Amino acid sequence: MGSSVPVSDRAGAAYHERLRVPLRWWAQGTMFVATIWLAVVVAVPGPTPWIVTGVALGLLAVGLFSYGDARVVVDRDSFRAGRARIDLRHVGAATALDAAETNRVAGRDADVRAFLLLRPYVKRSVRVEITDRADPAPYWLVSSRHPQALADALAAARDAQQ
Structure with missing residues (x-):
């Protein structure tokens, strides 16, 4: 998932690599969020499960994107x-x-x-x-x-x- 590129592909960079998280982390995180949704939808009626799930999904995305945004240049x-x-x-x-x-x-x-x-x-x-x-x-x-x-x-x- 990480990428390294030769000199000619990046302005002024002899080496560039982004240490992205693997796809399996996204799959596991999505399954965790689905589990949260299932637990909340059974216990709480109305739009609350969807709000909680949306927040959890947003936190997952921000967390994985920021952790996987480490660059080596x-x-x-x-x-x-x-x-x-x-x-x-x-x-x-x-x-x-x-x-x-x-x-x-x-x-x-x-x-x-x-x-x-x-x-x-x-x-x-x-x-x-x-x-x-x-x-x-x-x-x-x-x-x-x-x-x-x-x-x-x-x-x-x-x-x-x-």
Whole structure:
């Protein structure tokens, strides 16, 4: 569901990915809202069940859209992951991680100071070293459906800037 695009498709972006929630989350959320409707329609007469269902459906949509709107972008000047942004001059080595390595780095070998943009439905990630001495985060760990492409884009953008 997430999308990454090459340089020529986005103005100024060497890499762009949106970490959208999977379709099954929408299906499960819709079934949950239907369950709420069924429980309320049996217990309360009139338009109330429809109002409650409409509100629940609206909250579901807002929640899933906002959670799935995390973007990972590499452009000529910066690296953005969600709301966080760092200049490429402060970006060190970027390493693509598979699912097992991601679990290890996010769990047992985690550094509490690290910046994390992880999504449970994206099993792979990229570990990006931060070289800015003033930044308390030693690295960023960012979920990606295409971790090698993201690591390559970071390396290329960093090299082009030097």
